[in-house]
Amino acid sequence: xxxxxxxxxxxxxxxxxxxxxxxxxxxxxxxxxxxxxxxxxxxxxxxxxxxxxxxxxxxxxxxxxxxxxxxxxxxxxxxxxxxxxxxxxxxxxxxxxxxxxxxxxxxxxxxxxxxxxxxxxxxxxxxxxxxxxxxxxxxxxxxxxxxxxxxxx
Numbered sequence: 001x002x003x004x005x006x007x008x009x010x011x012x013x014x015x016x017x018x019x020x021x022x023x024x025x026x027x028x029x030x031x032x033x034x035x036x037x038x039x040x041x042x043x044x045x046x047x048x049x050x051x052x053x054x055x056x057x058x059x060x061x062x063x064x065x066x067x068x069x070x071x072x073x074x075x076x077x078x079x080x081x082x083x084x085x086x087x088x089x090x091x092x093x094x095x096x097x098x099x100x101x102x103x104x105x106x107x108x109x110x111x112x113x114x115x116x117x118x119x120x121x122x123x124x125x126x127x128x129x130x131x132x133x134x135x136x137x138x139x140x141x142x143x144x145x146x147x148x149x150x151x152x153x
Contacts, residue, residue, distance in 0.1 A: 004132075011090065011094075011100050011106060011107065012087060012091065012094075014083070014087070015074060015078070015087050016073070016077055016078065016108070017126060018088075019070050019109075020105045021071065021106050022107075022108070025105075025106055030117045033048075045093075059112075059116075060116040060119065060120055063109075063112040063113055063115075063116040064110045064113070064116060064122075065108055066112065066113075067095075067127060068130060070081055070091065070109050071088070071091060071127075071130050071131050071134050072130075072134060074087045074088050074091055074134065075088055075134030075135070075137050075138060076134075079126050080122075084138050085139075088131055088134050088135045088138070089135075091131060092128065092131045093109070094107055095113075095124065095127050095128065095131065096124070097110065098110055098113050098114040098117055098124075099102050099114075099117065101119075113127075113134065115139060116131045138141065
């Protein structure tokens with residue numbers, strides 16, 4: 001890690017270890033590595049799909065995956081609904097920072113995503129919608145159709 005920095009109030013200091021905001025700003029190399037690490041080390045086998053994009057796009061592809069993976073896991077892997085909801089709100093604020101500021105970001109996924117957003121001219125709406133879906137999963141856990149099908153047996 002490079003320059004010592006205090007964690008921003010919106011950071012993920014209380015998230016599961018793999019998603020915590022580090023106490024220091026990540027180096028450029030650490031930021032570039034974060035997408036590939038989440039893509040290849042996560043228990044899901046999505047990393048096989050990262051071989052298909054052209055080599056020049058793989059880091060961006062991995063970066064978007066790292067954002068999506070973090071969004072999903074903050075909702076699914078945090079047992080307490082209140083904590084998951086709070087972390088997802090912080091994650092959304094960090095996403096908005098990616099689009100609103102040129103300052104260096106502390107979280108390696110956010111820092112990498114900001115570079116990908118700029119280079120690939122990605123819109124914020126789809127990222128924001130993904131966080132909304134994860135937040136909705138925290139409060140909407142019963143689906144009427146599933147209840148109807150379960151009652152039919």
